[in-house]
Amino acid sequence: MIIGLLACRIFDTNNGPKDQGKITSSISFKNHVYFPIALLWLKLCRYLFSNIVPCRFARPGPGGGCLARDVHIKMETKMVRILAIYGSPRRKGNTSLLLKRAVQGANEAGAEVEEVVLRDLKMSPCLEIYGCKETGRCVIQDDFQEVYDQILACHGLMLASPIFFYTVSAHTKILMDRCQSLWAKRYWLEKTPIGKRKAKRKGLFIAAGATRGKRLFEGTLLSIRYFFDALDVELWRSLLYRGLDFEGDVLKHPEYLEEAYREGSELVHYQENS
Numbered sequence: 001m002i003i004g005l006l007a008c009r010i011f012d013t014n015n016g017p018k019d020q021g022k023i024t025s026s027i028s029f030k031n032h033v034y035f036p037i038a039l040l041w042l043k044l045c046r047y048l049f050s051n052i053v054p055c056r057f058a059r060p061g062p063g064g065g066c067l068a069r070d071v072h073i074k075m076e077t078k079m080v081r082i083l084a085i086y087g088s089p090r091r092k093g094n095t096s097l098l099l100k101r102a103v104q105g106a107n108e109a110g111a112e113v114e115e116v117v118l119r120d121l122k123m124s125p126c127l128e129i130y131g132c133k134e135t136g137r138c139v140i141q142d143d144f145q146e147v148y149d150q151i152l153a154c155h156g157l158m159l160a161s162p163i164f165f166y167t168v169s170a171h172t173k174i175l176m177d178r179c180q181s182l183w184a185k186r187y188w189l190e191k192t193p194i195g196k197r198k199a200k201r202k203g204l205f206i207a208a209g210a211t212r213g214k215r216l217f218e219g220t221l222l223s224i225r226y227f228f229d230a231l232d233v234e235l236w237r238s239l240l241y242r243g244l245d246f247e248g249d250v251l252k253h254p255e256y257l258e259e260a261y262r263e264g265s266e267l268v269h270y271q272e273n274s
């Protein structure tokens with residue numbers, strides 16, 4: 001723009017004395033010619049120079065900056081938010097280690113992952129008072145309230161629980177029952193026809209048991225499928241491991257941990273593309 005205007009000025013000052021009487025019409029004529037050139041020049045400069053900008057969000061481009069185009073794309077494609085729920089009473093138990101790897105996979109695939117450790121929360125069991133019938137929200141005021149919001153806000157879910165007497169742990173079961181409020185919201189308040197609407201969000205379930213029985217996970221899987229459905233989440237994949245008993249047993253099976261990492265990462269890609 002500045003160069004274009006300068007060009008106009010230079011051209012004008014080059015007018016000879018015989019042109020001085022016509023200077024006004026000469027300037028406006030030349031500006032008609034040079035102003036569009038100045039605008040084109042401006043557009044070119046903007047393309048060439050403002051394409052490189054510092055930013056915190058996008059991948060670094062050459063020279064430490066990143067392409068403005070990348071920022072734009074990154075801002076348009078919302079970041080996938082994954083909620084990871086640890087259901088074991090053991091902090092470093094088998095399912096916790098597996099879920100931790102899945103979380104790493106999801107993080108490295110670009111997701112924002114929130115982790116909830118159920119054993120750290122103060123959560124009452126469901127009291128079956130059905131206060132949730134009015135608003136779809138549980139009326140018991142405890143740590144579940146935050147988990148409820150996190151469940152609603154996530155794009156994808158990962159849940160890990162040990163097998164206790166052929167079902168999930170007590171911590172996990174308490175959460176499941178409190179989510180009856182989400183069932184009430186979905187089926188009573190929003191009147192979703194049962195079994196008609198496919199959930200958009202996907203869920204990964206991880207479980208471990210000590211024994212090797214063929215039917216070890218059967219009951220649990222049925223519960224998890226219906227639990228996920230109440231949350232408007234489809235049971236996308238499950239990672240079920242037999243023969244893990246003592247804390248850290250899973251470390252003897254790096255292939256299980258690798259599988260968990262891969263699935264965590266795939267869940268993000270799957271969610272991004274759906």
Ligand SMILES: Cc1cc2nc3c(=O)[nH]c(=O)nc-3n(C[C@H](O)[C@H](O)[C@H](O)COP(=O)(O)O)c2cc1C
Nearest residue numbers: 088093094095162163164165166209210211244245
């Ligand atoms: C209360 C309790 C009940 C259990 N019930 C079963 C069971 O029904 N079947 C089984 O194979 N393992 C059972 N186990 C073993 C755990 O499933 C196993 O140790 C698992 O690896 C624990 O996972 P974690 O380390 O993630 O907590 C039980 C363990 C406990 C403490």
